[in-house]
Amino acid sequence: MEPLLLFYGIAAAVSVYAFWFHLLARQLTGPKVWPIVGSLPFLFVNRWRIHDWIASNLRSTGGACTYQTCTICLPFLARKQGFYTVTCHPKNIEHILRTRFDNYPKGPHWQAAFHDLLGQGIFNSDGETWLIQRKTAALEFTTRTLRQAMARWVNRTIKNRLWCILDKAVKENRAVDLQDLLLRLTFDNICGLTFGKDPETLSPELPENPFAMAFDIATERTLYRLLYPGFLWRLEKFLGIGAERRLKQCLEIVEKYMNDAVEARKGDPSDDLLSRFMKKRDVSGNLFATPVLQRIALNFVLAGRDTSSVALSWFFWLVMNHPEVEQKIVGEISRVLGETRGNDRQKWLEEPLDFDEADRLVYLKAALAETLRLYPSVPEDFKYVVQDDVLPDGTFVPAGSTVTYSIYSVGRMKTIWGEDCMEFRPERWLTPEGDKFEAPKDGYKFVAFNGGPRTCLGKDLAYLQMKSVASAVLLRYRLSLAAGHRVEQKMSLTLFMKKGLRVHMHPRALP
Structure with a gap:
């Protein structure tokens, strides 16, 4: 009986995590993310051409010039330490650096x-x-x-x-x-x-x-x-x-x-x-x-x-x-x-x-x-988000996350x-x-x-x-x-x- 309960417990946990991950991934607009490790595999593969990789991700957004990704797809961490907003939108950059x-x-x-x-x-x-x-x-x-x-x-x-x-x-x-x-x-x-x-x-x-x-x-x-x-x-x-x-x-x-x-x-x-x-x-x-x-x-x-x-x-x-x-x-x-x-x-x-x-x-x-x-x-600079905010292009950035503005990509x-x-x-x-x-x-x-x-x-x-x-x-x-x-x-x-x-x-x- 106990092995069966353990199996159902694990299955339930996996199902809950899969549903949570689906909701998270649906909100992201950057490179594909994987369970737990997020976009880290792509970051690792492209580490020797990181600036061009970021620029290509931003170009793929069309005129948006902003994308969001996650490097740690775990509850409680994904929306803070692991959450990155990457932008090269001039109005967003002005908002971050001045406004x-x-x-x-x-x-x-x-x-x-x-x-x-x-x-x-x-x-x-x-x-x-x-x-x-x-x-x-x-x-x-x-x-x-x-x-x-x-x-x-x-x-x-x-x-x-x-x-x-x-x-x-x-x-x-x-x-x-x-x-x-x-x-x-x-x-x-x-x-x-x-x-x-x-x-x-x-x-x-x-x-x-x-x-x-x-x-x-x-x-x-x-x-x-x-x-x-x-x-x-x-x-x-x-x-x-x-x-x-x-x-x-x-x-x-x-x-x-x-x-x-x-x-x-x-x-x-x-x-x-x-x-x-x-x-x-x-x-x-x-x-x-x-x-x-x-x-x-x-x-x-x-x-x-x-x-x-x-x-x-x-x-x-x-x-x-x-x-x-x-x-x-x-x-x-x-x-x-x-x-x-x-x-x-x-x-x-x-x-x-x-x-x-x-x-x-x-x-x-x-x-x-x-x-x-x-x-x-x-080529890149990083900023910490103190309070929830909305960038001029409409992108929501949660408190505790990181905003990267790519000077190289601009x-x-x-x-x-x-x-x-x-x-x-x-x-x-x-x-x-x-x-x-x-x-x-x-x-x-x-x-x-x-x-x-x-x-x-x-x-x-x-x-x-x-x-x-x-x-x-x-x-x-x-x-x-x-x-x-x-x-x-x-x-x-x-x-x-x-x-x-x-x-x-x-x-x-x-x-």
Whole structure:
């Protein structure tokens, strides 16, 4: 009798679960979900092309630009921890980033995943903790002294290091990994700007920097925490195995490097960002503690190093494949330098463009913006839903769930950017006369620099740094992809090229 009762009990439970799962699956509009594991199998299979997979799911919705999926199909979990709303609808993005900003913080899942790496830094905090860092940073980023400091670091690095390395590669007819060089360049610049310490990773020997390597691996391993249920990475962390074991080792290297930087600045304060934050106070009125200062500085390194170098890598790749755009960029640089330095071509090549000259490069800025439209440095962002809400397109989002807005997908939707959305066309960013840069009237069609209260403070500095580097390379060299090299996306927080960008440099004959 008991086996029969057990059988009926199991059958009843399975029937109830099947009915519940049917009701849940009927509401979802994203990839197919399976009992218990939801859409995790598809997420796992597509983990190496996650951004294109998300974009294809959004395109399949037609004009909706929003879908919902579930990664844990279990009662009580499915509508919260396992429930994801994925969107690239500009009105939804504006709602999330500006209109209902307080209802969409980073949230506990994001903060838990990133806490070991970023602590309570500006990119991993909400509320008052975030606000005081934002206000402090905003004051610093509006000062001309910071712009001048950035210009000094950038131009010195280009002139004394980047040009030397590229000239040597030309003489030896040797390919270089341009992405690696750009990462080293922006890393040296942002370290100098943030805590006055130049690691000199961009030098002829191209030395391996333990901090830079550990930081790369740590950001990659941290991203995995977001893609899978929290209990999986927490179990790995508890057992000290797999990706979590490697993450712990890398974090120890990062921690030591940052601790040394903070201690050095305490004994010898300067005008760098870290020194300025050391004079500020937290929400309780106390000076920031050393661990907090470490994480604040690390957050700025993350923002200033990866985003600009990754954007420049995709920019150079796109320019190589669009010679007509390259010709227009070089022509614009030549016109500006002709006005500022005269017609002596040798004077054009003696010094990198200063930031005032770079300000005048309108078409180049358009080409960089078009690059970021197609290949945003941060392709996806995640927000936690505090209270039940309805997005402008009518999508209901339950409290405790996650909203992902896909910046990568926005630029690939015909309903947003038109039939030519997949084309690299800088002209779409210019006025009809072609002499002024013109951002879209709907600002939330382009959120490569975020939007609303969290809009990137360093946006203008980033454009200036990218324009300085791009002009310094393109004015001297013509680039071609190394034979057999394939450009692929890497699974990371930022849109790295998986195998770098191996190119040959050829001396440019200026008109």
